[in-house]
Every structure is written in structure tokens, then in C-alpha cells.
Amino acid sequence: MDPADIQYIGEDLQRPECILAEKDGTLWSADARGGVACISPDGTLKLITQTFDKSFTEAKDDASRFTEGTLPNGLAFARNGDILISNFGTDVLEVMSRDGETRLMYDTIDGQPIGKVNFVLRDSQDRIWLTISTRTKNWMETISPNISDGYIALADEKGLHIVADGFSFTNEIRLDADEAYMYIVETTGQCISRMKVGADGSLSGREVFGPSKLGQYGFPDGIAFDAFGNLWGTLVMVDQVFAITPEGDFHVILDDTNQESAKALEQAFVEDRVTPDDMLAAGGTIAPWFASVTFGGPDLTTAYIGSLRGTRIPFFRSPVAGLPMIHWR
Numbered sequence: 416m417d418p419a420d421i422q423y424i425g426e427d428l429q430r431p432e433c434i435l436a437e438k439d440g441t442l443w444s445a446d447a448r449g450g451v452a453c454i455s456p457d458g459t460l461k462l463i464t465q466t467f468d469k470s471f472t473e474a475k476d477d478a479s480r481f482t483e484g485t486l487p488n489g490l491a492f493a494r495n496g497d498i499l500i501s502n503f504g505t506d507v508l509e510v511m512s513r514d515g516e517t518r519l520m521y522d523t524i525d526g527q528p529i530g531k532v533n534f535v536l537r538d539s540q541d542r543i544w545l546t547i548s549t550r551t552k553n554w555m556e557t558i559s560p561n562i563s564d565g566y567i568a569l570a571d572e573k574g575l576h577i578v579a580d581g582f583s584f585t586n587e588i589r590l591d592a593d594e595a596y597m598y599i600v601e602t603t604g605q606c607i608s609r610m611k612v613g614a615d616g617s618l619s620g621r622e623v624f625g626p627s628k629l630g631q632y633g634f635p636d637g638i639a640f641d642a643f644g645n646l647w648g649t650l651v652m653v654d655q656v657f658a659i660t661p662e663g664d665f666h667v668i669l670d671d672t673n674q675e676s677a678k679a680l681e682q683a684f685v686e687d688r689v690t691p692d693d694m695l696a697a698g699g700t701i702a703p704w705f706a707s708v709t710f711g712g713p714d715l716t717t718a719y720i721g722s723l724r725g726t727r728i729p730f731f732r733s734p735v736a737g738l739p740m741i742h743w744r
Contacts, residue, residue, distance in 0.1 A: 436711025489534030625659035637707025640738035654699035671699030710737020
């Protein structure tokens with residue numbers, strides 16, 4: 416992908432980390448002002464703020480924007496069209512109506528605080544899957560090759576319960592077309608894992624999918640399948656879009672890497688001495704800190720890039736269509 420072919424939609428967004436696309440072309444993006452930005456096909460933007468929590472409106476400094484206050488992160492549509500929000504700032508799972516009315520779904524598990532709630536996914540059985548990156552409050556302290564305290568939880572008729580544990584900063588998850596396997600981003604593991612999904616929602620047979628390390632400086636964040644079974648994803652801070660074929664081959668599709676800062680960050684990570692300054696120094700120019708990839712457009716051939724530090728959404732024409740999300744089916 417030639418960066419010169421990138422186009423943009425939206426303006427003045429704050430932390431558009433996760434993006435949902437509807438069939439009519441409407442985009443829904445997480446927004447750090449405490450809600451979701453709705454972008455119509457003609458580019459008109461409406462910010463829908465959560466009615467009970469508007470504490471995260473200003474930041475003290477760059478680092479605090481990523482560690483304090485309400486911080487909508489992963490998004491998913493509920494069956495009725497409401498928006499499930501994994502709030503990375505307040506460590507809860509919420510559900511928001513399209514006019515902003517928000518209620519709490521889960522803030523504890525097994526009687527304990529959930530931890531850093533990162534991503535939420537709904538499957539065809541209307542079960543809700545939740546990733547928790549770490550049990551540590553300040554997640555920046557866990558950017559280490561030696562910490563693996565992330566987990567996956569499932570909300571079903573039994574309530575919310577842990578189904579897999581011991582991941583290295585659990586990030587986005589996706590189910591394949593048959594919902595036979597769960598694909599799991601381990602950001603500080605620098606890899607994608609997958610597990611077989613049982614009929615009861617159990618996960619088993621954990622294995623690495625594709626390379627054991629993604630790219631030269633790879634910190635994977637968001638993932639999405641295309642219609643041919645290729646798993647697309649982003650490397651955050653390094654700012655690359657990649658794809659892993661069903662056979663496990665790794666390909667870089669879009670590269671916006673700042674080589675100097677990426678190399679310095681990787682070296683600090685290997686030596687277990689990463690600081691917020693190391694991370695904030697990294698990132699490209701298209702939309703710093705690529706965080707997710709979403710297929711949209713009427714034929715699912717428009718690829719949108721979510722980011723943690725961008726203020727608009729980059730997009731480009733994909734040579735293949737994306738796998739329809741459950742809300743498309």
C-alpha cells in the first residue's frame with residue numbers, strides 16, 4: 416500500500432482506537448472525550464457522550480491521556496444496536512444506547528476488580544467475550560517481556576467468568592468464519608495466539624499463529640479477518656498494517672515506521688526498561704500508534720485504521736473484502 420493513496424475521514428477525533436462500520440457507511444469510533452463519535456457517509460460527525468461519565472475531557476500531559484479517566488477502547492454492537500464499550504480508563508464493561516445513555520454491565524469478576532478492560536466481541540450465540548490486558552492499574556508499567564497477567568473472560572448464561580489466562584497484554588480478539596477458533600493478540604508477547612472454541616465457550620489448545628515475533632519491532636494491537644481467511648492487523652507504535660495468511664506467512668501491507676524510534680523502543684523492551692517517553696517518541700505520520708483495522712464500505716473493501724494518537728481516520732481500498740462482522744450477518 417502506497418501511503419500517498421491514503422484518504423481520511425473525520426476531524427478532531429480523540430483516540431479513535433476502535434472503529435465499527437455499518438452497511439450504510441456509518442462509522443462509529445471510540446473517543447477519549449467519554450463516548451463514541453458517529454461519522455455519517457458524507458463525513459458529518461456527531462460526538463455522543465456518555466450521560467454518566469464525562470470526567471475525561473482534558474489531559475494533564477500526553478502520558479495521562481492514556482492512563483487516567485474514562486477511556487472508551489474496544490467497541491461492539493449489541494444485538495439491539497446498542498454499543499458495548501470496554502472502558503480502558505475506568506476498568507469496566509458498559510453498554511451505551513445511541514443517544515448516550517450508559518449503564519454498567521461488569522466491573523468485577525470473581526469478586527475482584529476486572530483489570531484493564533481492553534476489547535469486547537459478540538458472537539453468533541450472543542455471547543460476549545472480553546479481554547483484560549493486565550491486572551495492573553497503570554498499564555504502561557506492564558510493557559515488559561516478563562509480565563503475562565492478561566486474560567479472556569466470557570459473559571454467558573453463567574455470568575462473567577475467566578476462560579483463558581496468562582497472556583502477555585491481551586488485546587483484540589477475533590473469531591474465524593466458523594467460530595471454531597479464537598485468535599488472540601498478545602501485544603507484549605509480540606505475537607498472535609489462537610485457541611479452539613468449545614461448544615460451551617471453553618478455550619483450549621493454545622498455540623502461536625504465524626511468526627513467533629511479528630515483524631522487526633512488532634507490537635500487535637488490532638486484528639480483523641478478510642473473506643479469504645487472511646488475518647489483518649496493526650503493529651502499534653511501529654505503525655504497520657500486516658496480514659498473516661492461513662498458512663502463517665507474514666506480510667506488511669502498509670509501513671509508516673519511524674525506524675529510529677522503533678528501534679530504540681524495541682531495544683528498551685528487550686532490556687525491560689520501557690518508559691512512557693520511549694513509547695510516546697514512537698509512531699509514524701499517518702495516524703500515530705496504529706491500533707486497529709476495520710473493513711467497511713458497501714462491499715467491505717474499504718480498510719479503516721484506528722489509532723491511539725490520531726485525530727482522523729485513515730482509509731484505503733483493499734484488494735480483498737473483509738469478513739462480515741456479526742452485526743452485518
